[in-house]
Amino acid sequence: MKTINTLMPTTFAVVLSLLLSGCGGGGPNEQTSTTSPTTDQGNGSTDSSSKLTEAQALEKITSVLVDDVILPSYQLMLTQSEALQNTTSEVCEKSGLKEADLISLQTAWNEANSAWQVARTIKFGPISDTYIYSQIQYMPIEATKLTNDVESILIEGETFADGFPSSKHQLQGLPAFEYIVFNQDEDNAFLLSKNQGQRCAYLNVIANNTVTLMNEVVTQWQGEHGEQFRAGTGSYSGHKGAIEKYLTFWFEYLEIINDEKLKATLDTSLPGNPELLESPFAHVSVKNIKTNITALEQQFNGASEFGFDDLLGELHDREDVKNEISFHFKAVHSSLDALENVTLADLIATETGRAKLNAVRTSITELRALMASDFVQVTDLAPGFNTNDGD
């Protein structure tokens, strides 16, 4: 087993020293010669000059995605999971827990959750193959159902010595942890609860589980899976296929924000549906969305390396499309800033708040539409057509 590097980058990698000048990639023909569905057309070699061919650019992007986007995101989540594990272990070893201890747990959860909001936007490969993403965060789920499910396993005699007593994913990850340390219910609030020791044991199992799962993800991306993505081999049909797989879930996450995080909670009218808030106990649902959008934008830009923005500007000479996408990201950020520090629970409960949330939805829809049209047409990189069809 590979050793996991736990020294996590706090930012993405340093700027690529060699900026790439534009070159004529040439539009794809309508019909190309017979190609293998599992091999790449590009020769993968790098010219000694600063110009890249389209094949070289796509190869570059796959490397950047692995080294500067995917692995740092997952590694950060692993680091924060380990921090959550350590904090939970330390706090739960004490007796007579105080408010400061609870705040330590809440802070550790918040940091792990923030890292997760970045990592979750990349839902393919090892994190998806065995539904690890669902174990770490099962969603959507109604707050009441989550509450009932968690409380139902906190029965007398359950020590969690054998791990989780249920295969339900909602009991195994961050939402369950959130409920335990943030809920204010009189009987079940962490510091007041009569079965605090049992709740601590449960928190330890969740934190350990999250570390184990993320370890598996990082290990695979550091090893064979990362190499396959980088080379466009294995389950990836070339560099283009690998990038398109990645983009499929980039697009999907925009839809998840709009549909699951916003539309479902807005419901059709007042008072909305607070049961479906993503973080109903910690009240960080808006912050989650802001983190998601920032992550998706950083991914688009290849962190500070050669990203899709460079592909548009440098390779395809389409600064106009690049700038338009940047403008649309700014519009999404502006609409999110307009929410100020109001919680999503409060926003969905007033007409003013709902209008602001609908403005966010509109800005995300417009960003997605621009990506699905201009970006796809210029780059010929598209999300899966049938993958998210739903029929």
Place this chain on the structure above:
Amino acid sequence: MNRRSFIKGAVALSASSSLMPWLSACSLSAKTLFASAFTDKENQHYVGWFDEQGHLYGRVEISERAHDLAYLKSQNRIIAFARRPGTKLHIIDVASKMVVKELNAQPQHHFFGHGVLNTDESLLFTTENYFDEQITERDGLITVRDTKDFSIVQQFSSQGVGPHQLALLSDNQTLVIANGGIHTHPVKSREKLNLDTMQPNLSYINTLNGELMAKHQLPDKHLSIRHLCVANDDTVYFGCQYQGAVYQLNPLIYAHKIGQKIQSMKATENEWMRFKQYIASLSVNDRNELAVTSPRGGVVSIWDRNTRKLKSLLALDDTAGVANSTGRFIATTGRGNLVGVDKALSAINKYQIRWDNHLINFMT
């Protein structure tokens, strides 16, 4: 002649005078073009057809995205069924490469993307939805059209909510319908409105009178039965799309013969996991094999019909359409690939387009 007697007469005529070998919804045809809907980079929608070597013979632009197709041999025409909640039927003349007719669904109706012809091609059966402003949940419809002019001659219940793919058994009289169980409404886009209460089923209906002959449900009501094909021995193979928690692993592909119990196909949990809870298209060949695609899983699978065991599971990103060809299956992808599927994948051709969900084969 009333509508019921029209159908009865047409069925009787076709049953007695059929000269061509009966072709199931998914069985081998001797020769051999293939057709599928597709969308180009500019998001324009088409129907295209090609040969076994992947050479494109023709393509026709259509006004609305289509899902599945049917081939009307007697008229050398392709019928393209609008994707949910579309309202168009496009009738395409293969020789002239033109849309010769564009039909609208009745007011407050839409198509579900699938249809099937009877043996003598006199009747077309489509799955449809009637919707009202109150967003009432109700069973879907089977609409029967006379293929001479595509006028509606009959309409009856599909016996379940959200009917999707359908096929005729070899008696040319019994219709088998995958009722997905999911309530949708055009004003709600493609939102699923009844996931907590959905009741999918596989229904057999007598087309002579629209009466239910048999209805079968799976134990887990979140297994939405969506696609199917029928082998020459009338075994119905159907594929599901799971609407429950992703970690609840179930078999997604089943075999059924009317009058018998449903039997699941056999794979390990790890193998089922690779389908990502989503089945797209199914097709059988004359070598007792079943091919099934999963675009979400990025896999195409081959199953032994005799043992019901998985024979091979091959990675093919964004694959959906699959049809039988000479000695192998052909699969399509949303990346534009045409791929031969046997023990391994073999590239046939690639176009800069996005092949849609289903692929049919036909003889010109």
